[in-house]
Amino acid sequence: MAVNESDRSFDHPLYETLERFPGLDLATTAVDKVLTWGANNSQWIFPMATSCCGIEFMAAAASLVDLDRMGSITRGSPRQSDLMVVAGTITVKMAPRVKRLWDQMPEPKWCIAMGSCAISGDFYRDIYSVIPGIDVAIPVDVYIPGCPPNPEQLMAGMLRLQEKVNLKRAGLWSPPETRPETGKTIEPAIKRLLQAGRDERITAAQLDQAMSLMLPAVDLPPRPEPEPEPTAEADAGTTEAPAAPATPDGGHHE
Amino acid sequence: MTPVALARAPWPDPYLNVDDYDPEADLMVINLGPQHPSTHGVFRVVLYLDGEIIIKAIPHPGYLHRGVEKLCEKLTYAQITPIVDKNDYVAPMLNEQAVNMAFEKMLGVEVPLRARYMRTILAEIQRVASHLLWLGTFAMDLGGALGGGTSVFMYCFRERESILNLFEDLTGCRFHYNTHTVGGQRHDIPAGWAAKVHQTLEAISQRIPEYETMLEHPIFVRRTKGVGVIDADLALELGLTGPLLRASGVDHDLRRDAPYHIYDQLKDLAVAVESEGDCMARYKVRVKELRESIRIARMLIDNVPEGPISGGRPIKQPGQFKAKGGQVYVGIETPRGELGTYLIAGGGKMGDTPYRLKIRPPSLHALACVPYVFPGHSLSDAVAILGSLDPIMGEVDR
Numbered sequence: 001m002a003v004n005e006s007d008r009s010f011d012h013p014l015y016e017t018l019e020r021f022p023g024l025d026l027a028t029t030a031v032d033k034v035l036t037w038g039a040n041n042s043q044w045i046f047p048m049a050t051s052c053c054g055i056e057f058m059a060a061a062a063s064l065v066d067l068d069r070m071g072s073i074t075r076g077s078p079r080q081s082d083l084m085v086v087a088g089t090i091t092v093k094m095a096p097r098v099k100r101l102w103d104q105m106p107e108p109k110w111c112i113a114m115g116s117c118a119i120s121g122d123f124y125r126d127i128y129s130v131i132p133g134i135d136v137a138i139p140v141d142v143y144i145p146g147c148p149p150n151p152e153q154l155m156a157g158m159l160r161l162q163e164k165v166n167l168k169r170a171g172l173w174s175p176p177e178t179r180p181e182t183g184k185t186i187e188p189a190i191k192r193l194l195q196a197g198r199d200e201r202i203t204a205a206q207l208d209q210a211m212s213l214m215l216p217a218v219d220l221p222p223r224p225e226p227e228p229e230p231t232a233e234a235d236a237g238t239t240e241a242p243a244a245p246a247t248p249d250g251g252h253h254e
Numbered sequence: 255m256t257p258v259a260l261a262r263a264p265w266p267d268p269y270l271n272v273d274d275y276d277p278e279a280d281l282m283v284i285n286l287g288p289q290h291p292s293t294h295g296v297f298r299v300v301l302y303l304d305g306e307i308i309i310k311a312i313p314h315p316g317y318l319h320r321g322v323e324k325l326c327e328k329l330t331y332a333q334i335t336p337i338v339d340k341n342d343y344v345a346p347m348l349n350e351q352a353v354n355m356a357f358e359k360m361l362g363v364e365v366p367l368r369a370r371y372m373r374t375i376l377a378e379i380q381r382v383a384s385h386l387l388w389l390g391t392f393a394m395d396l397g398g399a400l401g402g403g404t405s406v407f408m409y410c411f412r413e414r415e416s417i418l419n420l421f422e423d424l425t426g427c428r429f430h431y432n433t434h435t436v437g438g439q440r441h442d443i444p445a446g447w448a449a450k451v452h453q454t455l456e457a458i459s460q461r462i463p464e465y466e467t468m469l470e471h472p473i474f475v476r477r478t479k480g481v482g483v484i485d486a487d488l489a490l491e492l493g494l495t496g497p498l499l500r501a502s503g504v505d506h507d508l509r510r511d512a513p514y515h516i517y518d519q520l521k522d523l524a525v526a527v528e529s530e531g532d533c534m535a536r537y538k539v540r541v542k543e544l545r546e547s548i549r550i551a552r553m554l555i556d557n558v559p560e561g562p563i564s565g566g567r568p569i570k571q572p573g574q575f576k577a578k579g580g581q582v583y584v585g586i587e588t589p590r591g592e593l594g595t596y597l598i599a600g601g602g603k604m605g606d607t608p609y610r611l612k613i614r615p616p617s618l619h620a621l622a623c624v625p626y627v628f629p630g631h632s633l634s635d636a637v638a639i640l641g642s643l644d645p646i647m648g649e650v651d652r
């Protein structure tokens with residue numbers, strides 16, 4: 001069910017330029033090392049702090065644990081950050097926004113799921129409005145369990161992420177095999193948003209309801225019928241959260 | 255509800271039709287949120303701006319709706335405590351107390367005196383932690399005025415960390431404690447805890463003047479004084495409670511007016527009241543409450559009587575408590591105002607779950623004033639006002 005991790009990280013146009021010139025292509029290794037070193041030691045964080053875990057994230061960024069010493073600064077804009085920390089429960093209403101903000105982050109980018117809610121939905125997972133883990137929408141690199149995880153655990157997760165980045169660049173990283181007994185997922189009766197095979201009428205009804213809350217008298221163009229709702233896809237990279245033109249939506253503001 | 259007519263011209267109408275607004279004006283629509291560092295969670299306000307002045311604000315909550323009330327209908331009384339912890343995640347102790355007091359009232363369980371003392375102390379210490387977190391994030395919202403704004407945040411979180419250590423000693427958790435049960439407490443006071451409480455609270459009370467000097471900065475004063483005035487009529491009409499109501503000049507505090515725990519024995523409980531109703535008044539009320547809570551907690555911690563910490567039988571199985579029907583309402587004073595729990599008993603086959611559990615969150619009512627207060631202020635003031643309301647989205651959306 002989890003989104004496949006795309007391996008598009010580090011596909012930098014710089015490499016293509018370097019490879020075009022004979023002789024210069026030898027420099028790619030050195031450039032690569034520098035880029036990896038930089039990416040590893042200045043993971044700027046975009047905090048997707050929705051609920052309680054967000055408070056622990058703030059505690060981690062504050063004086064006692066101090067994420068700053070890892071070169072990690074908290075940024076309020078997705079365009080300036082490399083690492084999204086999803087801290088807190090993600091609801092059906094919030095998930096398209098998270099996805100959109102994730103799409104706005106420049107490559108290479110990483111994601112940490114902090115807390116049981118972001119991993120699996122915690123005890124809210126069977127509630128109608130909560131998605132069972134953020135990995136149904138965006139690829140996750142490191143999972144940090146706990147309700148909430150301590151700031152020290154977040155720190156340990158960041159170190160794991162650095163290891164992973166290094167291994168990935170060295171070509172040594174392979175996804176860990178899930179044990180069959182723990183790898184099984186319980187499917188909810190009604191398919192969740194962003195999950196394949198979801199009844200599109202439910203999505204449409206929810207969207208209509210959400211859009212009807214927007215009070216500005218804007219003439220919405222009629223929604224094209226034959227096209228499938230884009231949010232119903234579980235595919236990473238191709239999905240765009242649907243938004244009617246000229247209506248305000250999350251993520252524009254900075 | 256009929257809209258409250260405000261005397262404050264020229265933009266009093268929260269239901270302003272934007273089409274009727276001056277056609278010459280340069281209107282702009284801006285989204286604040288749902289992911290914005292200053293919204294303290296996931297809260298979205300659609301702002302209509304004329305230049306930089308807000309003419310209309312439409313709040314959109316619901317981005318953190320987790321269906322807690324529905325979830326509680328499936329769980330037995332003893333199982334609900336850890337669930338409601340997650341509502342107001344800045345003051346979880348008070349959430350636990352609210353539901354457990356409702357259950358005790360419904361089931362007729364007596365709480366021993368020691369447990370009531372402990373609850374009062376925990377509530378007051380939690381109030382200190384909550385107000386500290388508010389102070390830090392509020393200073394950060396105001397931003398550049400205070401040396402990047404993060405210095406007060408760093409100091410406040412340092413003190414809050416020491417309070418979390420106290421709770422960790424008592425319950426084993428930094429937050430989401432699950433330390434209250436129906437009829438009492440789960441964890442007794444460990445040895446040497448009282449001395450630690452004294453030490454921590456003494457250190458914090460010595461540092462409060464430091465924050466005050468930092469926040470008496472002229473820029474801070476100019477960004478808060480006269481900004482976001484909520485007058486007493488509007489506050490009462492919208493159901494604001496807690497520091498927001500007291501900052502508007504209404505002398506109302508459930509700890510004194512409808513005492514629970516052992517607050518009826520505290521004859522000298524000082525209730526902080528300010529009359530201006532602006533952001534500065536809210537800040538002053540909260541800082542006064544900080545001092546008062548520290549005083550109460552330090553006064554009570556020496557006088558905790560000996561005895562059992564839990565009344566009735568120990569909880570051996572989740573479905574132990576049963577009630578066939580009836581309804582109760584319990585309201586307590588949290589750092590944000592009146593947290594009410596309305597319980598209709600008699601759910602489930604055995605009557606061991608609530609039929610309906612309604613939580614009345616103070617933050618939801620605080621956010622109700624957004625369409626009334628935002629118009630007429632500039633965009634940067636909106637952030638200051640929202641910060642001063644201290645909303646916790648976990649309990650707004652539940």
Ligand code: SF4
Nearest residue numbers: 052053115116117147
């Ligand atoms: S994992 Fe626990 S602490 Fe974190 S957001 Fe979920 S309920 Fe809150």
